[in-house]
Amino acid sequence: MKEGWKELPIGAIIKEAGSSIKFETGDWRTRKPVLNKEKCINCLFCWVFCPDSSIIVENGEMKGFLYSHCKGCGICAEECPVKAIEMVKEEV
Amino acid sequence: MKIKALTANEAMAEAMRQINPDVVAAYPITPATEIVQHFASFVADGLVTTEFVPVESEHSAMSACIGAAAAGARVMTSTASQGLALMHEVLYIAAALRLPIVICEINRALSAPINIHCDHSDTFGARDSGWIQIYSEDSQEAYDSVIQAVKIAEEAFLPVMVTADGFILSHAMQRIEVLEDEEVKEFLGEPKTPYTVLDTDNPITVGPLDLQDYFFEHKRQEAEAMRLAPPIIEKVGKEFGERFGRYYGLVDPYRLEDAEVAVVVMGSTAGTAKEVVDKLREEGKPAGLLRMRVLRPLPLKEIVENLRDKKVIGVMDRAEGMSGFGGPLYTEIRSGLYDVPSHPPLYNYIYGLGGRDIKPEEIEEIFKELFDAAAGKEIPLVNYKGVRE
Amino acid sequence: MPFDLKELSKEKDLFAPGHRACAGCGPAIVMRQIMAVAGKDTVVGFATGCMEVVSTIFPYTAWRVPYIHVAFENAAAVISGVEAAYKALKRKGKINKKINFIAIAGDGGTYDIGIQALSGALERGHNFLYVCYDNQAYMNTGIQRSGATPLGAHTTTSPAGDVIPGKVQWRKDLTEIVAAHGIPYAAQASPSHWNDLMEKVKKALETEGPAFINVLAPCPVGWYFSPERTIKIAKLAVDTLFWPLYEVENGKHRITYKPRKPKPVEEWLKEQGRFRHLFQEKNRWIIEEFQRQVNERWERLLRLEEASL
Numbered sequence: 108m109k110e111g112w113k114e115l116p117i118g119a120i121i122k123e124a125g126s127s128i129k130f131e132t133g134d135w136r137t138r139k140p141v142l143n144k145e146k147c148i149n150c151l152f153c154w155v156f157c158p159d160s161s162i163i164v165e166n167g168e169m170k171g172f173l174y175s176h177c178k179g180c181g182i183c184a185e186e187c188p189v190k191a192i193e194m195v196k197e198e199v
Numbered sequence: 200m201k202i203k204a205l206t207a208n209e210a211m212a213e214a215m216r217q218i219n220p221d222v223v224a225a226y227p228i229t230p231a232t233e234i235v236q237h238f239a240s241f242v243a244d245g246l247v248t249t250e251f252v253p254v255e256s257e258h259s260a261m262s263a264c265i266g267a268a269a270a271g272a273r274v275m276t277s278t279a280s281q282g283l284a285l286m287h288e289v290l291y292i293a294a295a296l297r298l299p300i301v302i303c304e305i306n307r308a309l310s311a312p313i314n315i316h317c318d319h320s321d322t323f324g325a326r327d328s329g330w331i332q333i334y335s336e337d338s339q340e341a342y343d344s345v346i347q348a349v350k351i352a353e354e355a356f357l358p359v360m361v362t363a364d365g366f367i368l369s370h371a372m373q374r375i376e377v378l379e380d381e382e383v384k385e386f387l388g389e390p391k392t393p394y395t396v397l398d399t400d401n402p403i404t405v406g407p408l409d410l411q412d413y414f415f416e417h418k419r420q421e422a423e424a425m426r427l428a429p430p431i432i433e434k435v436g437k438e439f440g441e442r443f444g445r446y447y448g449l450v451d452p453y454r455l456e457d458a459e460v461a462v463v464v465m466g467s468t469a470g471t472a473k474e475v476v477d478k479l480r481e482e483g484k485p486a487g488l489l490r491m492r493v494l495r496p497l498p499l500k501e502i503v504e505n506l507r508d509k510k511v512i513g514v515m516d517r518a519e520g521m522s523g524f525g526g527p528l529y530t531e532i533r534s535g536l537y538d539v540p541s542h543p544p545l546y547n548y549i550y551g552l553g554g555r556d557i558k559p560e561e562i563e564e565i566f567k568e569l570f571d572a573a574a575g576k577e578i579p580l581v582n583y584k585g586v587r588e
Numbered sequence: 589m590p591f592d593l594k595e596l597s598k599e600k601d602l603f604a605p606g607h608r609a610c611a612g613c614g615p616a617i618v619m620r621q622i623m624a625v626a627g628k629d630t631v632v633g634f635a636t637g638c639m640e641v642v643s644t645i646f647p648y649t650a651w652r653v654p655y656i657h658v659a660f661e662n663a664a665a666v667i668s669g670v671e672a673a674y675k676a677l678k679r680k681g682k683i684n685k686k687i688n689f690i691a692i693a694g695d696g697g698t699y700d701i702g703i704q705a706l707s708g709a710l711e712r713g714h715n716f717l718y719v720c721y722d723n724q725a726y727m728n729t730g731i732q733r734s735g736a737t738p739l740g741a742h743t744t745t746s747p748a749g750d751v752i753p754g755k756v757q758w759r760k761d762l763t764e765i766v767a768a769h770g771i772p773y774a775a776q777a778s779p780s781h782w783n784d785l786m787e788k789v790k791k792a793l794e795t796e797g798p799a800f801i802n803v804l805a806p807c808p809v810g811w812y813f814s815p816e817r818t819i820k821i822a823k824l825a826v827d828t829l830f831w832p833l834y835e836v837e838n839g840k841h842r843i844t845y846k847p848r849k850p851k852p853v854e855e856w857l858k859e860q861g862r863f864r865h866l867f868q869e870k871n872r873w874i875i876e877e878f879q880r881q882v883n884e885r886w887e888r889l890l891r892l893e894e895a896s897l
Contacts, residue, residue, distance in 0.1 A: 109412060109413070110416070111416060112415075112416035112417070112419040112420045112423070113420075115413070115416055115417065115420060117297050117356060117393045117394070117420070118295070118296045118297035118298070118356075118393055118394065118405070119295065119296070119406070119407065119409055119413075119417040119646065120296075120394055120403050120404060120405050120407075121403065121404035121407055121644070121646060121647055121648070121649045122401075122403055123647075123649070124401075124402040124403070124404070124649065124651060124652045124653075125600075125604035125649065125650065125651065125652040126606075126647060126648045126649055127604050127605065127606030127607050127643070127648040127649055127650040128604050128605060128606045129606065129648065130606040130608075130645075130648050131606065132605070132606060132607075132608065135611060136611075149594075150593070151593035151594065151597055152593075154593060154597050155593055155596075155620075155621065155624075155782045156617055156779070156782070156818075156819050157617070157620075158609060158611075158612065158613045158614075158616035158617045158620070158818075159605045159607075159609075159616065160601040160603070160604060160605040160620060161605055162597075164594075164597040164598075166594075166598070167593075167594030167595075167597065167598075173605065176605035176606055178610075178611035178612075179611060180611035180612035180613075180808075180815040180816055180818070181612070181814075181815060181816030182612055182617075182815070182816050182818055182819055184816065185816040185817065185819070185820065186819050186820075194816075221673060221676040221677060221680070222669065222672045222673050222676055224668070224669055224672065248676070248679060248680065249676065250672040250673070250675050250676040250679075252668055252669065252672045252712065253712070254665060254668070254708055254712075255704060255705070255707070255708030255711070256704060256705075256708070258661070258662060258665070258705070259662060259664075259665035259668070259704070259705050259708055259709075260665075262658055262659070262662035262665035262666045262668075262669065262705065263665045263666065263668045263669030263672065264669060265658050265666060265669060266633065266656060266658070266665070266666035266667060266668065266669025266670040266671075266672075266673070267669035267670065267672055267673035267676075268669075268673075269656050269669075269670065270631075270669070270670045270673035270674060270677070271673065271677065271682075272672075272673035272676055272677060274669075274673075288659060289658065289659060289662065292658050292659060296658075395654075396631050396654035396655070396656050396670060397631065397654065397670075397673070397674060397677070397683055397687065398654065399628055399629045399630070399631070399653065399654060399685070399687060402628075402651065402652060402653050402654040402655070403654055403655075404644050404649035404651050404654075404655045404656075405654075405655065405656040405657070406634075406644075406655075406656055406657035406658055407644035407645065407646040407647075407649060407657070408640070408641050408644055408645050408646065409646045410645065410646070413646045413647065
């Protein structure tokens with residue numbers, strides 16, 4: 108149940124920073140990126156070019172994809188200098 | 200308290216100096232230009248600590264005011280006529296974001312044809328924007344109301360425009376009782392704002408896209424703030440009176456209690472009309488007057504209480520609403536009296552457009568026609584006073 | 589010193605996922621790259637536009653910094669007010685920390701409807717950065733022409749028809765218009781050259797006074813290309829000299845990246861459906877005219893750079 112007018116914060120502001128994370132855009136995808144860890148050189152170009160902050164990096168190491176939000180645009184695969192990412196058809 | 204000879208422009212600028220807002224973003228426009236000029240000199244002379252933003256348009260003036268108020272600053276501006284019209288888009292946003300901004304507004308006709316003199320078409324055009332509107336009868340009230348407006352805005356979390364009639368008040372010297380700086384400071388206290396975008400540790404998003412699932416709730420909330428504003432305006436007017444001796448309410452009834460015929464009027468015309476009422480009273484005619492000090496929120500209860508038992512009412516509109524049915528104040532008062540079972544007949548007098556003088560004799564004529572109507576004579580519902588046929 | 593992606597990626601994204609930008613959105617990449625440099629003590633003032641719409645659908649916001657949107661034409665005026673409030677409150681001791689103020693708008697909100705507010709804010713000298721994400725049309729309302737739309741481009745209000753072959757005017761050179769205000773820093777950048785872009789953002793934020801960056805932001809939907817090509821197309825715009833990467837610092841022009849072997853502009857045009865009609869025989873002259881304009885502007889830029897030495 109969404110809030111009634113008495114419960115909403117004043118002035119239509121949003122108090123919770125980054126709340127969009129709760130809205131999952133992963134189901135927009137028709138193709139999904141798959142990482143070949145063997146090939147990956149952790150250059151992180153995929154991270155810097157991803158429009159959806161969906162490259163998971165831990166301590167400078169490419170760990171995979173945030174599939175809950177990745178929209179499957181394929182920029183990461185296109186820009187990967189060592190072709191470590193492949194776009195595959197999304198299974199429904 | 201000091202006595203000074205000031206125009207409404209000077210008086211409002213003086214109030215702004217004493218309020219010493221954090222930010223003033225303003226653009227000059229006749230007849231409000233002097234307010235901006237005076238304030239710029241206060242800044243230049245170090246009499247205020249305000250950050251003055253001399254913007255390139257009124258649209259940017261209000262936009263900068265919104266940005267500053269959302270950053271937790273106490274914010275003021277000044278404008279008139281076309282300037283207020285140019286702000287139109289952002290006026291609604293200031294109100295919906297619930298930002299306590301105050302405008303010193305000088306009433307001037309809206310183009311076309313272009314005209315620099317007084318009527319109320321400019322602020323009537325902003326009637327539904329969500330701003331509280333306070334109209335001044337004289338420069339003293341303009342001064343007092345600007346100070347009260349800051350407090351009202353910060354308690355209601357709604358923006359407030361205080362108006363004074365262009366040239367008639369803005370450029371006419373009057374005797375003004377000016378408060379001590381300390382008194383103003385104490386009366387207002389520290390600025391109160393609903394939120395701030397400067398708290399980077401608690402980041403908020405202001406002005407999101409609001410769709411079918413939330414927009415209505417947010418508008419309902421805003422409407423409630425306006426509904427709750429009358430007692431705040433009254434409380435602040437009373438507190439001002441208790442401290443400084445001049446009391447203010449939502450409306451200003453004059454010799455109305457036992458009146459049979461009443462006129463409803465706004466702004467400086469009330470001063471002239473009150474003298475006419477006095478004259479008629481001396482002649483034994485039961486005339487009275489209701490001045491609307493506050494137009495938004497509409498003081499419905501006061502309209503009903505003060506006018507319900509009158510025989511005939513004349514509403515004087517210094518604006519043509521282009522509704523095909525009289526001026527905007529007329530339709531407001533008519534609507535206000537709808538729930539009175541035997542509501543008195545209402546007649547509309549549109550007058551004074553583009554600064555056309557309204558003379559006491561003309562107001563007397565209006566009363567005469569209304570008394571005739573009370574005696575059963577048929578007169579038109581909508582009338583123009585002072586226009587050449 | 590290049591930016592270290594390993595270090596940058598340790599910080600939480602200040603432009604969070606879950607925004608509703610299209611797949612492959614160029615502007616969304618621009619937002620991330622800017623915010624990675626700006627850091628958390630930043631207030632963002634936004635103009636109405638596609639990035640505003642997709643990033644703040646109530647009750648969701650992609651912003652992890654304070655954000656304010658008021659209207660379409662006034663991002664520069666709103667941020668002026670925020671910055672003025674900051675100065676006033678700082679003077680009164682109510683706030684102490686250093687905060688960045690960034691206004692962000694699309695080309696509609698910058699080149700066209702917002703140019704007055706932008707010009708005013710630049711002239712007044714507020715301490716802020718204005719970023720234009722230039723996707724070269726009104727994408728929010730569905731790909732209408734803007735002052736930034738290039739010659740020949742098909743948009744929904746400059747359609748490629750039987751008689752008129754798309755937009756018949758050249759685009760405004762907004763970066764130069766802004767630089768002509770004599771502000772301390774103005775630059776042009778592209779997300780394909782992310783390090784260059786980030787260095788410009790850093791420099792702009794360190795600048796005392798107004799700074800401006802015009803960032804090319806390819807739009808797969810409005811330019812009609814496949815979403816994985818966004819960065820490639822941004823890079824081609826740079827490599828064909830259509831979108832030179834340069835900066836104007838205190839009146840001095842400096843080209844920050846010179847392609848060793850510039851490509852013909854045709855290579856950029858042919859990647860995008862919005863220019864498809866130009867490749868019909870009767871419209872080839874537009875490509876030639878396009879190339880001529882690109883060459884002329886590049887040579888002018890070289891002369892400006894030389895004069896700055």
